[in-house]
Amino acid sequence: xxxxxxxxxxxxxxxxxxxxxxxxxxxxxxxxxxxxxxxxxxxxxxxxxxxxxxxxxxxxxxxxxxxxxxxxxxxxxxxxxxxxxxxxxxxxxxxxxxxxxxxxxxxxxxxxxxxxxxxxxxxxxxxxxxxxxxxxxxxxxxxxxxxxxxxxxxxxxxxxxxxxxxxxxxxxxxxxxxxxxxxxxxxxxxxxxxxxxxxxxxxxxxxxxxxxxxxxxxxxxxxxxxxxxxxxxxxxxxxxxxxxxxxxxxxxxxxxxxxxxxxxxxxxxxxxxxxxxxxxxxxxxxxxxxxxxxxxxxxxxxxxxxxxxxxxxxxxxxxxxxxxxxxxxxxxxxxxxxxxxxxxxxxxxxxxxxxxxxxxxxxxxxxxxxxxxxxxxxxxxxxxxxxxxxxxxxxxxxxxxxxxxxxxxxxxxxxxxxx
Amino acid sequence: xxxxxxxxxxxxxxxxxxxxxxxxxxxxxxxxxxxxxxxxxxxxxxxxxxxxxxxxxxxxxxxxxxxxxxxxxxxxxxxxxxxxxxxxxxxxxxxxxxxxxxxxxxxxxxxxxxxxxxxxxxxxxxxxxxxxxxxxxxxxxxxxxxxxxxxxxxxxxxxxxxxxxxxxxxxxxxxxxxxxxxxxxxxxxxxxxxxxxxxxxxxxxxxxxxxxxxxxxxxxxxxxxxxxxxxxxxxxxxxxxxxxxxxxxxxxxxxxxxxxxxxxxxxxxxxxxxxxxxxxxxxxxxxxxxxxxxxxxxxxxxxxxxxxxxxxxxxxxxxxxxxxxxxxxxxxxxxxxxxxxxxxxxxxxxxxxxxxxxxxxxxxxxxxxxxxxxxxxxxxxxxxxxxxxxxxxxxxxxxxxxxxxxxxxxxxxxxxxxx
Numbered sequence: 001x002x003x004x005x006x007x008x009x010x011x012x013x014x015x016x017x018x019x020x021x022x023x024x025x026x027x028x029x030x031x032x033x034x035x036x037x038x039x040x041x042x043x044x045x046x047x048x049x050x051x052x053x054x055x056x057x058x059x060x061x062x063x064x065x066x067x068x069x070x071x072x073x074x075x076x077x078x079x080x081x082x083x084x085x086x087x088x089x090x091x092x093x094x095x096x097x098x099x100x101x102x103x104x105x106x107x108x109x110x111x112x113x114x115x116x117x118x119x120x121x122x123x124x125x126x127x128x129x130x131x132x133x134x135x136x137x138x139x140x141x142x143x144x145x146x147x148x149x150x151x152x153x154x155x156x157x158x159x160x161x162x163x164x165x166x167x168x169x170x171x172x173x174x175x176x177x178x179x180x181x182x183x184x185x186x187x188x189x190x191x192x193x194x195x196x197x198x199x200x201x202x203x204x205x206x207x208x209x210x211x212x213x214x215x216x217x218x219x220x221x222x223x224x225x226x227x228x229x230x231x232x233x234x235x236x237x238x239x240x241x242x243x244x245x246x247x248x249x250x251x252x253x254x255x256x257x258x259x260x261x262x263x264x265x266x267x268x269x270x271x272x273x274x275x276x277x278x279x280x281x282x283x284x285x286x287x288x289x290x291x292x293x294x295x296x297x298x299x300x301x302x303x304x305x306x307x308x309x310x311x312x313x314x315x316x317x318x319x320x321x322x323x324x325x326x327x328x329x330x331x332x333x334x335x336x337x338x339x340x341x342x343x344x345x346x347x348x349x350x351x352x353x354x355x356x357x358x359x360x361x362x363x364x365x366x367x368x369x370x371x372x373x374x375x376x377x378x379x380x381x382x383x384x385x386x387x388x389x390x391x392x393x394x395x396x397x398x399x400x401x402x403x404x405x406x407x408x409x410x411x412x413x414x415x416x417x418x419x
Numbered sequence: 420x421x422x423x424x425x426x427x428x429x430x431x432x433x434x435x436x437x438x439x440x441x442x443x444x445x446x447x448x449x450x451x452x453x454x455x456x457x458x459x460x461x462x463x464x465x466x467x468x469x470x471x472x473x474x475x476x477x478x479x480x481x482x483x484x485x486x487x488x489x490x491x492x493x494x495x496x497x498x499x500x501x502x503x504x505x506x507x508x509x510x511x512x513x514x515x516x517x518x519x520x521x522x523x524x525x526x527x528x529x530x531x532x533x534x535x536x537x538x539x540x541x542x543x544x545x546x547x548x549x550x551x552x553x554x555x556x557x558x559x560x561x562x563x564x565x566x567x568x569x570x571x572x573x574x575x576x577x578x579x580x581x582x583x584x585x586x587x588x589x590x591x592x593x594x595x596x597x598x599x600x601x602x603x604x605x606x607x608x609x610x611x612x613x614x615x616x617x618x619x620x621x622x623x624x625x626x627x628x629x630x631x632x633x634x635x636x637x638x639x640x641x642x643x644x645x646x647x648x649x650x651x652x653x654x655x656x657x658x659x660x661x662x663x664x665x666x667x668x669x670x671x672x673x674x675x676x677x678x679x680x681x682x683x684x685x686x687x688x689x690x691x692x693x694x695x696x697x698x699x700x701x702x703x704x705x706x707x708x709x710x711x712x713x714x715x716x717x718x719x720x721x722x723x724x725x726x727x728x729x730x731x732x733x734x735x736x737x738x739x740x741x742x743x744x745x746x747x748x749x750x751x752x753x754x755x756x757x758x759x760x761x762x763x764x765x766x767x768x769x770x771x772x773x774x775x776x777x778x779x780x781x782x783x784x785x786x787x788x789x790x791x792x793x794x795x796x797x798x799x800x801x802x803x804x805x806x807x808x809x810x811x812x813x814x815x816x817x818x819x820x821x822x823x824x825x826x827x828x829x830x831x832x833x834x835x836x837x838x
Contacts, residue, residue: 016458018449019634021442025463030437039435040470042463044444051459058477193493193535214494215433216574224438279726281705285712286698289705289726294814296780298704304728304736307698307708313723313766347732361715389529393553395713396576 004037004175007059010044011052011071011080012154024069024159031163036177036228037065047071052083056149064147065171070154072137074116081124081140084151088142090126097131098123098138105136127151130166134158139166148174178228181235183243184215185223187253188262188407192216195223198249202242209235210242218396219403220262252416255407262406263291269413270301270351275379277409278347279305280318280339282330283357283373287402303349308339318342331356331368333385336376344378351412352378353405357388359397373401377412384412423594425451426478427461430490430499431573435465443488443578450582454590455597455647456484466490471502475568483566484590489573491556493535500543500559503570507561509545516550517542517557524555546570549585553577558585567593597647600654602662603634604642606672607681607826611635614642617668621661628654629661637815638822639681671835674826681825682710688832689720689770694798696828697766698724699737699758701749702776702792706821722768727758737761750775750787752804755795763797770831771797772824776807778816792820796831803831 008025015022022044029039040063045051052071059066071080085092099121106113120136123129130139130150135158142149150167152159187195192214196203203212209229215222225242227235247254256265270277279288289305292298306317311330314320320338328334336354344352357373364370371390376383388404390397411418427444434441441463448458459482464470471490478485490499504511518540525532539555542548549558549569554577561568569586571578606614611633615622622631628648634641644661646654666673675684689696698707708724711717725736730749733739739757747753755773763771776792783789790809795802807823809816830837 015445016448016461017452018445018447018458019632021440021445023440026434026437026440028437029435033436039437040465041474042435042461044461046459055460191530193533196494196535197533213432213496214492215438216492217439218574218576224433279705281708284709285717285721286700286705286708286724286726287712289700289728290703290709290817293704293706293726293728294817296813299728302704302728304732305705305726306736307705307712307724307726309708309712309718309721309723317723317725317766347736389527391528391553393576393580394715396553398709398713 003178004065005040005063006032006037006065006067007063008039008042009055009059009066009068010042010154011047011068012044013046013077015044015070016046024154024156027156027160028067028069028163031168032067033180033182035168035172036180037171037175047077047079049079049083049086052080053087056084056087060144060147060149064175066147066149067167068149068151069159072139072151072153074114074120074136080151081122084127084140084142084149085124088124088126088144088149090124092122093125094121095123095129095138097129101131101138102136130162132158132162133165134161141167141170179230179232179235181227181232181239183225183239184258185225185243185246185254186256186260186262187221187223187250188219188255188403188410190221190250190253192221195221195250195253199246202245202249206242207238210238219400252411255410262403262410263295266406266410266413267292267295267298267301269410273413275350275413276301276303276348277351277353278303278343278349280343280352280354281305281307282309282314282339282355283359284355284398284401284405285309287398288353288355288405291402291406303347305347306343314339318346329368331358331372331374333374333376333387336374336385337378337383340376340378341383350379351409352376353409354378355401355405357390357397357401359394359401360392361394371397373397373404375401375405375408377408379412382412384408384418386418423456423484423596424459424482425456425484425486426482427458428474428478428485428487429461429463429573430466430471430487431463432465432496434463434489443573443575446575446579447486447488447582450587451486453599453601454587455599456590456594466496466498468498468502468505471499472506475503475506479563479566479568483594485566485568486586487568487570488578491558491570491572493539493555499570500541503546503559503561503568504543507543507545507563507568509543511541512544513540514542514548514557516548520550520557521555549581551577551581552584553580560586560589598649598651598654600646600651600658602644602658603677604644604662604665604673605675605679605681606640606642606669607638607674607822609640609669609672611640614640614669614672618665621664621668625661626657629657638819671830674829681822681829682714685825685829685832686711686714686717686720688829692832694769694832695720695722695767696770696772697722697762697768699762699771699773700724700726701728701733701758701774702778703774703817703820703824704728706817707772707774707824710821710825722766724766725762733758737765748787750777750791750793752793752795752806755793755804756797756802759795759797760802769798770828772828773797774820774824776809776816776820778813778820779811780813790816792816792823794820794824794827796827798831801831803827803837805837
């Protein structure tokens with residue numbers, strides 16, 4: 001078993017100048033990763049011949065597989081096909097299968113085959129033809145001294161279809177693949193450096209074939225364990241064995257594994273417990289409701305919410321007492337407790353959640369600077385609150401407050417007390 | 420005036436293996452483009468020393484500016500700082516400003532400064548220190564034989580803040596830039612190809628030094644006019660002259676210019692008219708409230724909202740009549756009219772907006788397939804409704820419904836009737 005390295009190259013001015021975000025390369029390398037092919041570099045170049053020739057030669061010097069997307073359209077600015085023909089010193093000729101397929105494509109759509117589209121059947125004779133079932137630009141598969149060059153369209157759904165039906169199966173046939181096994185451990189409410197301290201001894205004692213990576217995002221840290229070897233069962237066993245040691249060190253903070261997002265975890269727990277939730281969102285302004293409802297099926301556990309942005313609405317819509325608001329202020333423990341308890345009752349939910357805070361840039365005081373947020377959890381038996389001290393960035397504060405509310409909901413439902 | 424070329428390099432296994440999609444490089448090259456710097460290549464490499472050293476040398480051979488993101492975190496797998504110190508043959512030493520700032524960062528958040536975080540103040544002595552106002556990893560600015568290497572954190576909001584406040588201003592000072600003048604015309608509620616038809620003659624008659632670009636995003640199309648030359652006043656005049664011809668052709672759809680987002684436009688109109696708005700969001704689940712409240716100062720015109728996700732809440736919280744729900748269903752013109760009118764009154768706002776729809780993937784019927792959405796506008800004098808037929812992608816549907824509600828609010832306030 002030897003390592004197989006790939007490079008992914010995107011061709012197109014629109015990516016280079018930032019007019020569109022490239023989502024192809026992330027997808028491609030994730031798919032390669034699943035079958036044990038390691039992407040060692042990604043590159044984007046524009047629709048210029050010299051730049052394309054140069055990146056092809058560079059990639060060839062480093063990797064066994066070079067996957068290329070983009071530049072296969074029928075218009076003048078798309079020069080990938082001509083440039084690859086030049087790189088491989090190959091003539092172009094009409095490929096009969098390609099011509100039949102592009103003719104069929106236009107016929108079934110009731111459109112006329114233009115000369116530009118007919119030219120798409122012109123293929124380098126040294127390339128293997130790769131059909132495009134859902135578009136007009138076929139792919140090309142070149143082999144040169146044991147290295148593979150595969151050119152695909154830049155349109156994401158055409159590229160994905162081509163990868164799934166042709167490229168990935170052929171790659172698996174072509175190479176003797178290493179075996180790789182991943183697990184992702186998802187944590188919330190703990191910083192990267194604190195985790196690193198807590199798990200330092202374990203991390204240092206990891207076997208050589210098991211690697212750890214920290215993947216931080218706003219309010220969350222994911223830990224990825226990757227094992228490489230030649231027997232999947234052994235690797236699974238080794239990773240699960242390490243996981244079993246890791247989990248007790250940070251168990252309060254682990255909310256899920258692999259692809260399960262926090263909103264999905266919370267929904268799953270609510271479903272498992274047969275409970276529903278309602279939200280009283282002041283400072284988060286609807287963000288938590290949006291986070292929950294972007295998950296399909298959330299109507300099974302999300303009753304609804306109220307956004308009482310103004311204080312009079314906290315009184316009128318939720319019955320928060322005038323006295324509470326006057327004595328403690330809208331951003332206070334007393335207020336979020338009344339909000340969470342009220343929305344729970346008024347919206348007929350098992351659990352009520354509330355947020356109230358100063359998100360900035362204005363509105364801070366000495367006592368309650370920008371970033372001060374109170375959140376609350378209320379169910380039939382208990383009420384929990386948290387005071388957060390966030391930063392100065394309004395939009396980051398909204399996301400962080402939202403994540404903290406979802407985590408408080410998770411911990412409330414599972415009865416995981418805070419220290 | 421000579422061309423200035425940049426390369427953008429992202430460092431991180433998580434990008435290379437496709438675990439996250441790189442959105443940084445598109446943003447960076449779009450910002451560079453605005454000040455006349457052309458990106459000639461983008462590359463991603465993993466957290467490996469040899470790969471980083473190699474891409475730095477390659478980029479240096481091609482471009483004058485090398486912008487690098489990622490790999491600056493406090494943990495062992497982040498090696499960008501050490502590797503760049505090696506590349507530039509620079510020692511590391513505690514940077515006092517960095518230490519003061521990271522200490523302050525933790526103190527204001529009531530968290531303890533760990534040794535790992537203290538090490539983030541260790542900086543290559545040959546690098547100019549670039550502060551990170553909203554995170555703990557500072558940036559680095561190296562100069563070598565007229566070439567610039569700028570290293571920034573991979574966290575998008577930290578990188579953007581650093582680019583805006585430090586990197587872009589310094590780049591403009593450092594180079595003699597060509598003079599470029601941009602205007603962005605923002606439209607909503609009209610497709611790219613329809614706009615192209617409406618403005619075809621005008622587009623074909625544009626002077627050679629004024630370029631037009633279509634920048635489509637979900638539900639919106641932005642038109643960017645770019646003039647290049649050597650006199651700013653002349654360029655401004657030429658662009659404004661073309662704008663004056665363009666605007667009458669698509670005036671109903673233009674909501675703003677340059678950086679003014681739709682939520683900001685709507686807020687500005689509400690402020691100008693001295694009016695407030697309240698929301699009854701069913702299918703959008705809080706997304707519109709979030710869109711409005713992420714704008715600083717929105718409390719001046721946003722009263723609040725209700726998310727009556729379940730039908731009983733549409734009755735209880737908004738007083739939608741049982742009969743309406745039974746006869747027409749929750750996703751109907753009659754229901755959204757009652758919702759918009761009720762939230763307007765109950766939340767004490769001048770305008771009430773409502774949404775109700777089937778976002779998918781489940782819940783569609785022959786009559787009302789997935790993507791069917793009703794939205795409503797209600798003020799003291801009039802009630803307007805729209806039926807939308809969106810697609811099958813839940814998350815795209817939520818965003819599109821939100822944009823349509825904001826556009827209906829804009830057109831209702833400005834009394835711009837639909838055809």
